Amino acid sequence: MEIAIIAHDGKKAEMIQFLMDFKALIISKNITLIATGTTGKNAEKAGFTVNKYLSGPYGGDAQIAGRVAEGKTDMVLFFRDPLGMHPHEPDIAMLMRLCDVHDVPLATNPATAELLIKAI
């Protein structure tokens, strides 16, 4: 199972805490993690193996959206910062739209991500 992890800067610490909280489950379920660039680097520093794509503003969200459209990604955990401005807002909207088009589970905050990952 492939899960995409993406976190805006203000939410990266929460993403790493989330990954640590569910590390045993991620390993035991043989989950492949993919991520936007900087989120992925942070996860690697925390000891996770991650397939990294470009940083979000440089097209990483769009690359992951492509994988969602191709049926390669099974779940997207996207810790968005609703208080921040993002130059790549169109890419973010595209990713969320394609999750809906292809009925791929999408969590946009840690509470929802916890419910989703516990359901695996």
Ligand SMILES: O=C(CO)COP(=O)(O)O
């Ligand atoms: O911008 C992002 C999501 O929209 C995240 O990108 P990074 O993981 O490269 O910071």
